Amino acid sequence: MIGDRNPAEDRCPPPGGKSVLWNNALLGLGLALMITALYLVFMYVPTEKTMGDVQRIFYFHVPLAWVAFLAFFVVFICSILYLWKRDAKWDIFARASVEVGVIFTTLVLITGPIWAKAVWGVWWTWDARLTATLVLWIIYIAYMLVRRYTSDEARGARFAAVVGIVGFIDVPIVFLAIQLWRTQHPGALVFEGGLAAPMLLTLMVSIAAFTVLYIILTARSVTLKNLEEAVRRLKGSQ
């Protein structure tokens, strides 16, 4: 059936060539960075004086949170670009990024309480950062639900883009409101130079490793969604 038509019509993203090279280079870089980060976190960096070994989770917790915010920022930008340009490419980017963002936020919400229980003695407090992260997580789960519950593909993309924009703008306001309400989370030590040099190095390497991981996962997800799209087109044109 497929052979009857002009092959250019049902072209899939061609495997091989430059993109595979890029993919492999990225994977290699990600692997190297991740192993280095693990070495630094568990072997190199000195144990924190008051908190002890449990503080090492910081080197995963903070990079995960950073990448989650980066992912949602990408969703925000892609949502604006989609509504503006109406190119399905931006929608696919946003969809891929939101999935990684939600997974990373979930990990932030798991690693945080593990640390908090040991240091603060409680799993959870209604502090600005914690609560804002929780609200953020729910907003982007709602984003994914909007997609799932919309039958029409293009409409789902528009709806999701609207949620992606409103949700991202809402988060700073949520943060501000909760900060005025109560706060307990340690402040941004990193920018005040309150972090010892080996700790800062470990944190930076870890952030780099997780950022590369985010790019790899998002790129994979984009490829997968393009292939799904191609399959749908082929099925539809039978």
Next chain:
Amino acid sequence: MRETFISIFAIFWKDILSGLRTKEILTSVLVFGLLVLVIFNFAFEPGAGIRESVAPGILWVALVFAGVLGLNRTFDPEKENSCIEGLMLCPVERHVIYWGKLASSLTFMLMVAVIITPIFLALFDLPLFLPRLALIIALASLGFSAIGSLFSALSVGTRARDLLLPILFLPVAVPIIIAAVESTGLILEGRPWGDMWTWLQIMIAFDIIFLVISTLVFEFVVEE
């Protein structure tokens, strides 16, 4: 400019008329709001000691949940007999439809609040005349209807309309809910205006930001 206002008013008045004639939305939302007050009374048994600390929360849970219930019906009636298509065919800009819907849902929300709040104050034996509380309710309701009308239009376009609206609406409305509960608490404690100012600022900022954003993105929600 004048024509825009006339168009907004026409959409607003159509909703108010049909709402007042059927009375079903207003009645069910009111009964629901009262039920929330009653159920919280069982949940907390507000004695004299904890009255001030739980009362603002109870009022706002009742108003927010009743508000969501009402917002669910903002665009729902338009789905019957494809009225929404008629609305979209109106020779007006899309944001005019948004402002019309915003005006009508805000009015319904305020009508519900005007009835529920005095009942709440009476049930919990609090002072009945609180003009500052009226201001808080007005600012919060404006914020709720600003994002609520947008998300209501969005969720009627999906397969899970009644389910999706609260999931979208409540997390985004968090700043308003916090500000409203906190400032209501300050009012009930009889604190001066100055203490409330931060919360008023948050609500005003939220209202302005989301009125602008929703006006801008509404056309993407209703476009076919």
